[in-house]
Amino acid sequence: MTQDQEPVRQRLLAEATRLFAERGFESTSVQEIVTAAGVTKGAMYHYFDSKDDLLHEIYGRVLRMQMERLTHFADGPGPLAERLHAAAADVVRTTVENLDDSKIFFRSMHSLAPDTYKSVRAERRRYHECFRDLVTEGQRAGTFRDDTPAEIVVDFFFGSVHHLGTWYSAEGPLSGAEVGEHFADLLLTSLRPDRPALPG
Amino acid sequence: MTQDQEPVRQRLLAEATRLFAERGFESTSVQEIVTAAGVTKGAMYHYFDSKDDLLHEIYGRVLRMQMERLTHFADGPGPLAERLHAAAADVVRTTVENLDDSKIFFRSMHSLAPDTYKSVRAERRRYHECFRDLVTEGQRAGTFRDDTPAEIVVDFFFGSVHHLGTWYSAEGPLSGAEVGEHFADLLLTSLRPDRPALPG
Amino acid sequence: MTQDQEPVRQRLLAEATRLFAERGFESTSVQEIVTAAGVTKGAMYHYFDSKDDLLHEIYGRVLRMQMERLTHFADGPGPLAERLHAAAADVVRTTVENLDDSKIFFRSMHSLAPDTYKSVRAERRRYHECFRDLVTEGQRAGTFRDDTPAEIVVDFFFGSVHHLGTWYSAEGPLSGAEVGEHFADLLLTSLRPDRPALPG
Amino acid sequence: MTQDQEPVRQRLLAEATRLFAERGFESTSVQEIVTAAGVTKGAMYHYFDSKDDLLHEIYGRVLRMQMERLTHFADGPGPLAERLHAAAADVVRTTVENLDDSKIFFRSMHSLAPDTYKSVRAERRRYHECFRDLVTEGQRAGTFRDDTPAEIVVDFFFGSVHHLGTWYSAEGPLSGAEVGEHFADLLLTSLRPDRPALPG
DNA sequence: GATGAATGAGCATTCATTCAT
DNA sequence: TATGAATGAATGCTCATTCAT
Known part of the structure; x- marks a missing residue:
């Protein structure tokens, strides 16, 4: 019941x-x-109330869930790099597990009523800021390179995450957890303090 | 005339x-x-012919242009890492310069007629494969790490590129070229062969 | 209770x-x-029973009340002109006191079920006939002019009464009783037996 | 064509x-x-543009026509009482000739969009004021009684006119012109300066 | 007496597209 | 080339009413 x-x-x-x-x-x-x-x-x-309301509810569900999980990892124990890696791998895994939500998120955002749109953007910004603070913290501590703005790093990483919906398939060779590990590795590697060995 | x-x-x-x-x-x-x-x-x-045709033309223009530029950089002179860096920075810069095209690309793809959709996907795949081949080439040569599949690296990077439309603003602090440099740096760094210094 | x-x-x-x-x-x-x-x-x-039934009840309440009052004045004591004046002033006063009923009456009549509609029209006709009989009586007695049909006089007067809802406001300068006096005066004056001093 | x-x-x-x-x-x-x-x-x-627009057009047509005719009679030659009589008879006649417009006018006014509603009310008010000025003029000149406010006289008369739609029928005994004559007579008679011969 | 979930028919409106000119 | 009147199917939504509880 x-x-x-x-x-x-x-x-x-x-x-x-x-x-x-x-x-x-x-x-x-x-x-x-x-x-x-x-x-x-x-x-x-x-x-x-309306078709819009249905969409609104879907956004609310996604936003609530993701913020809860990020907070859980960010506030967890362990070294910063480990927490960031875990949070990054987790958001990929949960995105894959709710791929429909992810597909809807960016494709249909402009269909929200102006006020709902604003509140979703604001909630999303809070999420990004929370993630960014982890990067900034590592940059201050010298764990991460600081020649790339933390903001850019976050946009770089979440671009990748949000686009999972356009290519990831459960029938493909990799599980969500595996993609999460790869993405988290790439993120953490790209944050290593020494410069890439670029010519010139 | x-x-x-x-x-x-x-x-x-x-x-x-x-x-x-x-x-x-x-x-x-x-x-x-x-x-x-x-x-x-x-x-x-x-x-x-139709409203769809208009959309189709927009996709054609984007695909043609991006493929041309990628080919130009991929086939250019210089070390592989340098060519990949240049191509990566360039696709970011041109994406920013044609941000409207980029916004349309993924949001409206599902509105294309099935056949057009397939041909756009195929063309896009060719583009990704071309980019991926550069990564694979570097992995074979030992220039790039090979514990992350080249496919994943490409999806990771292009996710970031395709999401520029959701956050980049010409009024923001960074030019398209600057974001391009940062993104290319992050990509190249993440491909460095040694593993990230993760605890544990 | x-x-x-x-x-x-x-x-x-x-x-x-x-x-x-x-x-x-x-x-x-x-x-x-x-x-x-x-x-x-x-x-x-x-x-x-239905939304219509609600409307039906409202009509019933109005019709019952107005007929009762008219009968009371028509059958009352005193000279005819006085009784007509009193009845006329009273219907204005009670209309103003129940202005919502009056607004509904004509605007929503066509929403009644056909049978209800007919019975309301019939009841209304009886009311008008009762009022008209007072006029006819005065015409026969020579108290009122008889060159205008009593029917027309009644329609003329009740048009004015029924339209109170479109302009009368409790916030305006006149009370319902005052408007009633004016309307009754106008009615009685217009019924005076001598012709208006029109040129030609 | x-x-x-x-x-x-x-x-x-x-x-x-x-x-x-x-x-x-x-x-x-x-x-x-x-x-x-x-x-x-x-x-x-x-x-x-909409169903409302259709209604709006109907109102515009009525308002334009009535105002034109009233102006024509008000500004015409002849003694005031004669002009008022002619204008009053004319508005009855034209109302009967366009009885559908008249039926719509008050019954559907509340269905107009708020702005349209306001503009229709304003136009209607101008019409009433124009008519009222004729009455006021006659009261000042002593042609008409002045113990009833001109405003009330106008509301009294136009209530009758606007309700023609609820009872007038082309199949009835009187033509529109005949009803117009009767109504105009009643109006002019009710404006005669001497008080009605009421008992008491 | 009273609830509120559910129905189903109907509503005003939009829109890509066609075609005679 | 280009117009714009006209189509017809579809859309989101409303609402009086019913009925199991």
């Missing part, structure tokens, strides 16, 4: 997530969502 | 690019495009 | 009256009515 | 007027209008 208390609402969210990821927010009709969820439009509008 | 042979066609493409980047393909109506270009719908349908 | 026997029912009628007057029958949703009354839809459908 | 230049637009306006008068603005669907006019919805939205 407890877990399927609102089966209709949950089913709607699940199908909406799947469809928005598959064909985009604008190209998914409310009719398709409710048909997939096996209910009528009226039921959807009983639980959600 | 040669360059403004078809000013209407060019104006339509330019305004479509701007609008698709601003509000997305699905949320831009043909009416908005033709109004912005100062022509009528009939004119648009004279030069383009 | 007697008067607040059905407080929910009364509250629903009161809020429905207010809302129908404010935005019209069609533009008021059942949800708005029940929210305003602080109950649920189920409660409304317990007391009323 | 000249008179049926926009037959579709005119047909849409004509059918909309008829249907709005018959069942009210809210109860008339766009589909019913376009079906009646023999076109498709797309055609309607080519000529009008």
Whole structure:
């Protein structure tokens, strides 16, 4: 009884997530969502204010989850480099595990109502800042190179993470955890304090 | 005469690019495009088969340009690391210079007709393979670490490049060329053969 | 106990009256009515058969009240002109006191079910006929001019009364009783047997 | 060619007027209008911005016409009482001739967008003021009684006019011109300077 | 008595596209 | 070349009403 208390609402969210990821927010009709969820439009509008509200809920779920996990790793024990590596590997793994959410995130952001858009951007910024602070801390301590702005490093890394949705496939050779290790290794390596041996 | 042979066609493409980047393909109506270009719908349908065709043309332009530039750097003179660095910095710079194209690329890909979609994916794959071959070549020569698959390195790097559109601003502190240098440095550093000094 | 026997029912009628007057029958949703009354839809459908039924009840209340008052004045003592003046002033005063009912009456009449519509029209006609009989009586007695059909006089006067809802405001300079005196004076004056001093 | 230049637009306006008068603005669907006019919805939205716009056009047409006619009579030659009588009879006659417009006017006013609503009210007020000035002028000159405010006289008279739509029928015994004469007579009589012969 | 989840038909509106001119 | 009237299918959404509880 407890877990399927609102089966209709949950089913709607699940199908909406799947469809928005598959064909985009604008190209998914409310009719398709409710048909997939096996209910009528009226039921959807009983639980959600609008199609936008459905999208809004999806964003909220993603943002909450990611922030919680990052905080957990950032505030954890162990050396800084290890914590950053763990956080980086984790965000890749969880992104892969919720690839539909990730596909939706950037592709459909502009479909949010202006206010929701702003609040999502702000929440995202807080997330990035939290991650950036780890880099800055390492730069101050001399653990990481500081000739590349921490901001750029974060944008560099999260660009990679956010694009997982465009190429990662569960049928491919690597698991999410494996990609996470690789990405985290690349990040940490690129932060090593000595300059690359570039000619010139 | 040669360059403004078809000013209407060019104006339509330019305004479509701007609008698709601003509000997305699905949320831009043909009416908005033709109004912005100062022509009528009939004119648009004279030069383009459909709204999809307009999008298709934009993709073609981007793909052609990027492939040309990559080939130029890949086939150029100098040591491999230098060529890869130059190509990496260049794709960032040109992406920033054509940020609208970049914003459209991934957000609107799913709006292409299935066949066009496939051909764009194929062309994109060729581009990535060309870039990847540079990495593989360096890994074989021992210039680059080989414990991370070249494929992953390329996906890692291009994720960063493709996400420039979500954060880069011409009003920000860094020029496209500067971001290009930073990104190329990060890429080359992450490819250095020795392992990162991770504890444990 | 007697008067607040059905407080929910009364509250629903009161809020429905207010809302129908404010935005019209069609533009008021059942949800708005029940929210305003602080109950649920189920409660409304317990007391009323339908949204139409709610409207029907409002009409019934108005018609009953107005007919009662008119009968009282028509059958009262005193000279005819005096009784007509009193009845005319009274209908203005009570209309102003129940201005919401008046606003609803003509604006929403066409929303009644055909049978209800007919019965309301019939009741209204009886009311007009009762009023008209006073005029006819005065015309026969020579108290009132008879070159204007009594029917027209009644329509003339009640047009004015029914339109009070479009302009009368409690915040204005005149009370309902004052407007009633003026209207009754105008009516009685216009019925004076001698012709107006029109040129030609 | 000249008179049926926009037959579709005119047909849409004509059918909309008829249907709005018959069942009210809210109860008339766009589909019913376009079906009646023999076109498709797309055609309607080519000529009008919205269903509201259709209503707006109807109001504009009525307001323009009535103001023109009133001005013509008010500024005409002849004694004041005669001009007022002519204007009063004319507004009744033209109201009867365009009874559908009249039915729509008050019943659907609240369906106009707030700004349109305000502008219609303002235009209506100007019309009433113009009429009222004629009454005031006569009161100053002693032609009309002045113990009833001119404002009240105008509201009294136009209430009657605006309610023609609820009872007048072309099949009835009186023509519009005849009703106009009666109404104008009643108005002028009620303005005669001597008090009605009321008992007491 | 009363709830509120769910229905299903209907609504105004949008829009890519066509085609006679 | 280019116009713009017209199409028709689809879209997001509303709402009076029902019914199991």
